Amino acid sequence: MQFEYSQKTKDLIARVEAFFDKYVYPTEEEYHEWDEDPANLWVRWPGIDKIKEHAKAEGLWNLFLPEEYGDYSPGLTNMEYAPLAEIMGRVPHSSEFFNCSAPDTGNMEVLAKYGSPEQKKKWLEPLLAGEIRSAYVMTEPQVASSDATNLEMTILPDGDDYVINGRKWWISGAMNPKCKIWIVMGKTLLDNPRHQQHSQILVEPDTPGITIVRHLTVFGSKNSPGGECELRFDNVRVPKENMILGEGRGFEIAQGRLGPGRIHHCMRSIGQAQRALEIMARRAENRVAFGKKLSDQSSIRQDIAKSFCEIEMARLLTLKAADAMDRFGNKQAKDLIGAIKVIAPQMAQTVCDRAIQVHGGMGVSNDTPIARFFTLNRFLRIADGPDEVHMSQLGKLKIREYNAPNVN
Template sequence: MNFDYSPKVQAYRERLLAFFDQHIYPNERRFHEEVEANRRAGNAWVPTRLIEELKPLAREAGLWNLFLPQSARAPEGLSNLEYAPLCEIMGRVTWAAEVFNCSAPDTGNMETLERYGTEAQKDRWLEPLLRGEMRSAFLMTEPEVASSDATNIQCRIERQGDEYVINGTKWWSSGAGDPRCALYIVMGKTDPEAGRHEQQSMVLVPADTPGVTVKRHLPVFGYDDAPHGHMEIELKDVRVPVSSILLGEGRGFEIAQGRLGPGRIHHCMRSIGAAERALELMCQRAIARVAFGKTLAQQTVTQERIAEARCLIEQARLLTLKAAYMMDTVGNKVAKAEIAMIKIVAPNMALKVIDWAIQVYGGMGVSDDTPLAMTWAHQRTLRFADGPDEVHRNALAKLELARHMKLSSEKVEMPVTRGA
């Protein structure tokens, strides 16, 4: 495995870093001020002018749709390994990925449409998503069941003639707060009597379909994540054409597994970027702040944490790159252990590093005067998003045990013989 940046990736990195220096970092405060102004005006969900101004600049710089590999509709897309260092940079600022049309859940939804959608579905939904003209949401999690086990899902998708009728309640539907959110990808049960993993299906639901009600937004540690938002949505007798189904009835669980692989590793790439930014801020603060006659950088406890943070970040980055390499070369299914590992490792690593940075900042660290508090809240949420730590640990343990059971069954006892 060779993780050196190719000349193409290095050129992308240089352009992206320059874009951040020129357009992202100088506008961090403006973004939050604009959202707050919208909130005071009565609607925090209005898209920010800032991001809409930056999107054309990102496209002109050739930094658009980099996440989607092997797509004729997005030829600029990179492999997972090529995209990793770029996605990491985007993760340094919580809202930056949207500027490059590389933000969740749209990226996962676009990959789902690219992999599993019909040409008509791609024409209607994928094309405007790739152009950044609309947003989308993924509706899987439900309030009444443990959705970490997707077979628990209760939302019903019942066929009636040439239509599917959908009934159920979803929540933590990220991105559904944005008024540009025009598409929901909904997972529900079409056949409760089928096999455990063949009961579920996915359908495409226009957000303005009668019977769709956004009931409330769900704050994360007090942050509403406007204008993105995480919503609870009721689907009551929602009707869509049969042509809205993805891949076919009973294929929902299969699609979910295919969708979550890239989505999980993208989150991990951004987590590494968030941790790098936290370590950078931590060092700057430690050098500048004096306590008990010495700078914080001269305190051994700070030095130990800085050193440990560097080790943790490098370890997580290498594991992420290995997972990306395997996804590119042997496929997501074979790479499932590596994907599970990095989904466990990256958010926990980022949380530790961000927590140490907050500690160096003191009271300022838990305020909104730095990006650390919001970044910590986002990373803590990632320990649930795309599967909680416990589920990934269980899956990883089963894979490890199965490997050893196979090795044990292949062992052949050597015959015991007596010498002449």
């Protein structure tokens, strides 16, 4: 087992860190000030595209794409991408600068893996070029969507079209003015077995019959410019050539999409926890209370020590999952992917909670990024499947494994 990154990875880490020092950290507050101004609701910060062009020019583009995607990909493994995603996590909006932000990453992988030549030409290529954004339309308000077999939206054939009816919510990124394509999941083959009923289809946001019911808030924030929203589909007609892979293949596509995306979230959570720890340590060293520095208080030292230990453990588990995905495939690594999806956001939330406490009132303000990190990771404990679902599936998997006939 190797505990050191390859020289290729070290070089990439240095390049991404240098890019952050030059373009990302200096503009971080400007981005958030723009984002928090009500006058800019659903309007992108003007500096995004310029920084994206710098990233593209420096070859720091589409870093997430696995090496099997040829010309579209820089040829990185999950193991090589992991520390780069961790750096991006330190400033969460920075992923877009490298064309590595969700939900686009998962949608690009779906189109690259399952899309027809025409679908790739029309939507994948502009996504890979960073010219448009996308959304993944799955969760529904009236059912527990953590069990996706509950989904009720219908996508039914009618002549040369499919007709879509139903409701969706918590659709991230749908409000972004550059969002030009959605991947929508719903039922097509109503009489099939549960996991063979659903399909995924490409829908353009301006298709007649789509209504934005409301904009949802996350801990009081509208998360502009992408946001989350509730949608209604009333007899929305979509050409049959927009179907991805085929009728009833929705779960196959979903499983292919979610594995890499889940571990990307974990990598970024570790970056947020690491930055929160660094900010906490600096605060402890420079803040005096009751006649001595916080760093001289035993309880503060313990919080910093525990945070370091927990981050290191989560990082190692993430790297183990990434390595297993590279060597054995996403399906064989699903136990490790499930484990880190439970561990990383909870760990980051805990570390950020300690950092908030060390900062006192400042900790819950926007004077540091810690409060944003805290709420983001609390949200991630629900996004891409709640903790309880991952733990239930992981427990079921391990019970089966440890009761196999060849296990003593």
